[in-house]
Amino acid sequence: MSAVNAAEAYTPAMTDFRSNAVLKSVLKWGLWAAFNAFALYLVVVLYAQQQTAFALLGLVVTGIASYVFISKRAYAHRYIYPAVAGMLIFVIFPLLYTVGIGFTNYSGSNLLSLQQAQTYHLQQTYVSGARLPFTVHRNDGGLRLQVAQPDGSVLVSEVLAQGAEPAQIELSLSTADSSLGEALPLREVIALRKQLEQWVFVEPNGELLRLYGLREVAAVRPLYRLLENGDLLNNRSSERLTLDTQQGFYVDSRGNTMAPGFTVYTGWDNFSRVLTDPSIRGPFLQIFAWTVAFAALTVVFTLAVGLVLASLLQWELVRGKAFYRMMLILPYAVPAFISILVFKGLFNQNFGEINLVLDSLFGVRPDWFSDPTLARSMILIVNTWLGYPYMLLLCMGLLQAIPRDLYEASAIDGASPVDNLLRITLPLLIKPLMPLLIASFAFNFNNFVLITLLTSGAPDIIGATTPAGTTDLLVSYTYRIAFQDSGQNFALAAAIATLIFILVGAMAWLNLKLTKVKV
Known part of the structure; x- marks a missing residue:
């Protein structure tokens, strides 16, 4: 082909290439403009609805997205941006929002803003x-x-x-x-x-x-008229309602608060109440100690039961291992809430099968749901039943990885089964099991479903000004303050949740340091 023909063929190809490049560029910038326009519209709508925090979140997520997908320097980050955006929306923002609520008086009586509360009062006739x-x-x-x-x-x-x-x-x-x-x-x-x-x-x-x-x-x-300083005047009785920005209410001449209230910044008051008010600090520390003990004992008991059963299933003299393995793992296949409700019926003081057996054998009917010690024991029993199959599966797999030569050598030296357990099995199991044990501890630390379905936190702690029970975990205790029995005190619950986050974070960091896990 001559140079002239090649040039003639090359020119249309370059023209098509440039046209496609221009079209792609137009589509790219068009989509970018449409996305940003829609996102900014949502931000404006949220801001107009006085949802400033959510509007700011949308602005941040949109801004980062625009930078990542437009800038050549951030080209590699666009592949991890969805994960980063998910972390911002579902982890960091809820955490910061919860911490922020802890510094206010946000509750069932103080849900509105000052402007909304004023509007409500001014609409009264x-x-x-x-x-x-x-x-x-x-x-x-x-x-x-x-x-x-x-x-x-x-x-x-x-x-x-x-x-x-x-x-x-x-x-x-x-x-x-x-x-x-x-x-x-x-x-x-x-x-x-x-x-x-x-x-x-x-x-x-x-x-x-x-x-x-x-x-x-x-x-x-x-009924009311708004005065220049923000107070309200009752047109019917000429009584003045004073704007109290400390409590977040309008207050009449007798000191009575007029609902609904409004949200105000209270500083460290909620955190101070948790740490200094005896009626809150005492139950909080008691529940915290029980939560740590419950999570730790659950890990110990489930590991002990799972390891013993896994060792028995490894015994060569045992026949029908497949059947026993299936039956022992069966509790893991049953939904937890069904097992919990079944155990709740079994432990019933008057009609439960457990008390019927104890009454016929020993003449006693323990009050599992009213006595704090028995209630906690019942919870540990039920949770051990629910959790041992998981440990059984882990131990069965790890035991297979231990060389049989070690046990044969220990048998020659005259070691007992207890020696084999303490000197061979546990040292070789504990290191690979440690991250899973920490995960199990963290899961049981927040085992909300078990407490809610089995005892609902009962029996209650005497003298507590917040809804607190002797079997409550920190997570159920916080839930009850926020949504039950206590006027929906979201701010106090947020302050307690913030303290829980700090405590659990410190414990997780300490566990990682003690187990020498690289992070």
Whole structure:
């Protein structure tokens, strides 16, 4: 092929290549612009709804995404960005949000912002005059309202356009002698209620009437008026409600708080209560000690039972190993909540099979759910049953990796089975098992389902000002403060959750250091 022909063939190819490159560039920047426009729209919507924290999160995630997918320097990071974004959204943000709530008075009584609380109070109304009966009539292609006055006269509204926009429309009332026809039945008035509630009716003397129930209108006036310093004045009683930014409430002259309250920054008050208030500090420390003991004892008991059973299944004289292995692992296959509910019935004091057997053999009926020691023992028994199959599987696999020559050599030296366990089996098992034991400890440290389904934290700790039980773990204790029995004190629960995070983080770091695990 001549140079001229090659050049002629090369020119269209280059043109197509450049056209495709331009098209890809346009699509790339178009998608980038569309993504950012949509993300910024969501950010603005969240900010308009006063969700500043979520709007800031969206802005950060969007900004990082734009930088990673546009910048050539961050090209390699785009493959791990989804994981980073997931960590920001589901780990770091909830953690920071929880810590932030711990520095406020956020609770079931203080859910709103100051502006929302003011709006709620300013929307309260009172009836300043007589309640007047009314009827609704269809007339002249629309609706007309007839209001009976105390002196026997009748006021009739102008024609109301049915289906008008839901806005407050001032309509003058005037007397009418002509018949309006038959009044609408109650079911039709109910269907028109939302529309009627939007209208304001003006009497000839200037009094404003609003719908009050389904049969009456009344002069309804705002109950409160906002003053310049943020206080509220009661238009009916002239009482002043003082804005208290320390408590997060409006307070009347007698010191009573007016619900709903609003969220305010309280500093270290919640953390100080946990550490200094005896009625909170005592139960917190007691529950913390029980949580650590429960998690540690569960690991010890499940490991002991799993290791013993795994060793027995390794014994050559045992026949039917496959059957025994299947039966011993079976509890692991049953959903945990089913096993927990079954054990809850078995431990029932009056009708449970365990107490029936103990009563027939020894004449005792232990109160498993009312006595703190027995309740904790029951929890450990149930959790050991639920957890030993996991340890059994681990030990069965690790035992197979131990050379048989070691046991044969120890047999020649006259070692007992206990010597084999302490000098050969455990030293060779404990190192590969340690990360899994730490994971098991961490799981049981937050074993919310077991406590909730089996005891619900009972029996309660006497003298505690927060809902606290002797069988509560820290996670169930925090849950009860936030969502049960205590007025939904989210801020105090967030402060306790923050302290739990610090304690668990310190314990995890200490475990990693003691076990010399590289991180």
